[in-house]
Amino acid sequence: MSFIEHDIVVVGGGPAGLLSAIAAAELGKKVVLFESRSKIGEYEHCAGLLSYEGLKKLGLSKLPPDVVQNGSIVGSHIHSPSGKTITVSKKKETACVVDRSLFNIYLSGLAKKEGVDIQTSSKINSLRRKEKLIELKLGKKQSYSTNSSKIVILAEGRFPRLNQQLGLPFPRRDRVVFASQYIMSNVKDIDINFVELYQTNKYAPGFFVWIIPINETTVKIGLGSKHAPSSKYLDLFIKNHSQAKIKLKDAVVEKRMSGAIPIGSFISKTYGRNTLVVGDAAGQTKPTTGGGVILGGIAAQISGKVASEAIDENNQSARFLSRYEKLWKKEMRRNLTIMKHVRFYLNSLSTDNVERLFSLVGEPKTKELISEFGDVDNQKTIVYRLLLKYRFWPFLAKTGLKYLFSK
Ligand SMILES: Cc1cc2nc3c(=O)[nH]c(=O)nc-3n(C[C@H](O)[C@H](O)[C@H](O)COP(=O)(O)OP(=O)(O)OC[C@H]3O[C@@H](n4cnc5c(N)ncnc54)[C@H](O)[C@@H]3O)c2cc1C
Numbered sequence: 175m176s177f178i179e180h181d182i183v184v185v186g187g188g189p190a191g192l193l194s195a196i197a198a199a200e201l202g203k204k205v206v207l208f209e210s211r212s213k214i215g216e217y218e219h220c221a222g223l224l225s226y227e228g229l230k231k232l233g234l235s236k237l238p239p240d241v242v243q244n245g246s247i248v249g250s251h252i253h254s255p256s257g258k259t260i261t262v263s264k265k266k267e268t269a270c271v272v273d274r275s276l277f278n279i280y281l282s283g284l285a286k287k288e289g290v291d292i293q294t295s296s297k298i299n300s301l302r303r304k305e306k307l308i309e310l311k312l313g314k315k316q317s318y319s320t321n322s323s324k325i326v327i328l329a330e331g332r333f334p335r336l337n338q339q340l341g342l343p344f345p346r347r348d349r350v351v352f353a354s355q356y357i358m359s360n361v362k363d364i365d366i367n368f369v370e371l372y373q374t375n376k377y378a379p380g381f382f383v384w385i386i387p388i389n390e391t392t393v394k395i396g397l398g399s400k401h402a403p404s405s406k407y408l409d410l411f412i413k414n415h416s417q418a419k420i421k422l423k424d425a426v427v428e429k430r431m432s433g434a435i436p437i438g439s440f441i442s443k444t445y446g447r448n449t450l451v452v453g454d455a456a457g458q459t460k461p462t463t464g465g466g467v468i469l470g471g472i473a474a475q476i477s478g479k480v481a482s483e484a485i486d487e488n489n490q491s492a493r494f495l496s497r498y499e500k501l502w503k504k505e506m507r508r509n510l511t512i513m514k515h516v517r518f519y520l521n522s523l524s525t526d527n528v529e530r531l532f533s534l535v536g537e538p539k540t541k542e543l544i545s546e547f548g549d550v551d552n553q554k555t556i557v558y559r560l561l562l563k564y565r566f567w568p569f570l571a572k573t574g575l576k577y578l579f580s581k
Contacts, residue, residue: 180206181485183310183323184290185298185336187214189467190453190474191329192281193232197478198327199288203485206321207290208312210297215278219433220467221355221386221394222272223247223369228468228551229270232475237272241280243388244271246367249545253372254532255525257417262544263368271386271394277467301326301339306490308340308448324490325481327450329474332434334455340446345436345457351381351464354404355396356412357388357429363421364390372418373520373528377411380521381437381464385418395422398435398464405432435464438514444502445495450477458502460551461510461517468551469510473502512554522577527569534566 184195187209195207211217222243229235247270249263282292300311307322328336337344364387372383381398388394395418399407412422440457444450452458452474459466480498484490523531534540543559560566 179307180204180321180323182206182325182327182481183208183308183321184327184329185310186329186331186453186455187211187278187282187292187294188329188331188453189278189281190331190455190458190470191327192278192285193471193474194327194329194450194452194478194481195290195292196281196285196288197475198482199285199290199478201479201482203482205285205290206323207285207292208296208298208310209292209294212295214282214292214294215275218273218275219353219355219431220274221384221396222274222277222467223269223384223386223465224272224467225269225549225551226267227549228471232468232471237270237277238280241272241276242270243273244366244386247271247369247387248367250369250371251365252532253370253374253417254529255374255376256529258529258532258536260532260536260541261368262541264545267367269369271388298336301336303340303448306448323448325448325450325484325495327452327474327477327481328455329451329453331454332436334451337441337451337455340449342443342446342449342451343441344455345441346439349437349439351398351400351435351437352402352404352432353381353396353398353435353464354408354430354432355394356408356427356431357392357394358422358425359392359428361391361393361421361425362423364393366390372411372415373532374411374415375521375525375528377407377415379407383408383411383415383418392428398437403432405430435459435466437461437464438510438517440507440510444473444499445492447492447495448490450481450495450498452477458506458510461514462520465551469506472505473498476501476505509552509554512557516557519574519577522580523573527573530569534569535560537565540565 182205184191184207195205199205252260310321370385378397380400383397386394436457438461453470458470
């Protein structure tokens with residue numbers, strides 16, 4: 175049994191853990207990151223659709239070409255249950271599709287450059303507070319090693335196990351969306367510049383279906399569902415959906431992946447003495463689309479900075495570390511709350527009302543408004559703008575009140 179003492183330990187080598195580690199190491203801290211899998215990026219459970227604006231905020235504007243699978247997404251074709259289509263787009267590229275495995279590997283390269291010690295095949299099994307430190311048990315029973323750290327940043331992803339051990343909450347399990355995604359080749363009728371979204375309660379109850387182009391014939395097709403197994407819904411969509419089945423008729427599944435996304439459940443406390451929680455483990459995902467790399471990444475960078483300041487000031491108290499929560503909430507709390515209501519409101523609509531909403535949104539001036547003010551990561555602005563449109567008011571009064579009373 176070995177015993178090692180560290181300044182900052184990060185648990186989890188996903189984007190949130192890696193970005194926390196980089197931010198602290200850039201400020202000169204000694205950081206060790208433990209990842210349970212044998213390689214960083216080993217398990218890919220993501221569509222990898224990332225906004226350029228978000229990447230810029232993370233200081234990742236220049237991704238290496240091998241990480242980017244499609245750099246030219248300008249907008250979305252959004253399909254209603256009956257097949258109406260609304261297209262919203264920007265004048266230039268707004269998002270790219272990345273290979274999430276290579277993206278994580280790229281981040282781990284940046285972390286190593288900053289001196290982060292990345293330990294793979296290293297699962298943290300338990301944690302406990304001991305005097306001024308946190309003690310971490312690593313490895314299997316009988317052969318575990320004990321590490322201790324002044325600060326632990328928990329970035330275990332969805333279904334975290336360690337938050338509770340330090341008395342911190344975890345994202346609500348009843349709000350998790352189960353997701354499945356296939357990479358499919360030999361697909362017809364792909365618009366390389368547009369993501370396709372299908373709002374359909376039949377095939378994706380509680381979420382939606384996406385088709386994200388990698389190139390002219392290969393896509394990532396996936397969906398989220400409040401019921402498991404989500405792959406069953408995806409298979410049904412591919413086989414039976416009137417529009418999709420035509421383009422996917424001769425398509426071949428190259429790769430399958432699945433995962434889960436915490437939706438609308440950012441946790442009420444993300445700090446404690448010697449501890450911070452980031453990324454999916456803190457529920458920092460967009461409730462409308464499930465995207466978590468950018469928002470979780472922004473919070474992660476804040477966590478790395480605050481952890482570094484705490485080490486500088488030799489103050490790892492909960493009070494000092496609460497700065498992290500104040501800062502990340504200032505950055506995104508309102509946006510997350512509005513997006514949560516948008517997601518749950520959309521989920522509450524009957525199919526007829528989804529169609530009615532499509533007719534309202536499909537009106538040319540509204541589409542222009544969405545194209546101008548729609549933002550992949552920050553959707554509160556467009557929500558405010560749409561609420562100002564009096565044409566929406568009768569519909570919103572009827573369906574919105576029903577949603578509010580159902581809560
Ligand atoms: C199907 C699907 C599609 C998605 N598409 C998008 C998208 O297009 N865009 C987007 O922005 N987001 C998307 N997301 C969400 C995105 O994948 C997550 O928000 C993001 O990966 C969260 O990063 P994270 O670092 O918090 O967690 P993760 O990426 O889950 O990383 C957590 C890491 O911690 C490790 N770990 C866990 N427990 C321990 C432990 N005890 N000890 C050591 N290591 C541990 C795990 O092995 C893992 O590597 C999608 C999610 C799914 C499921």
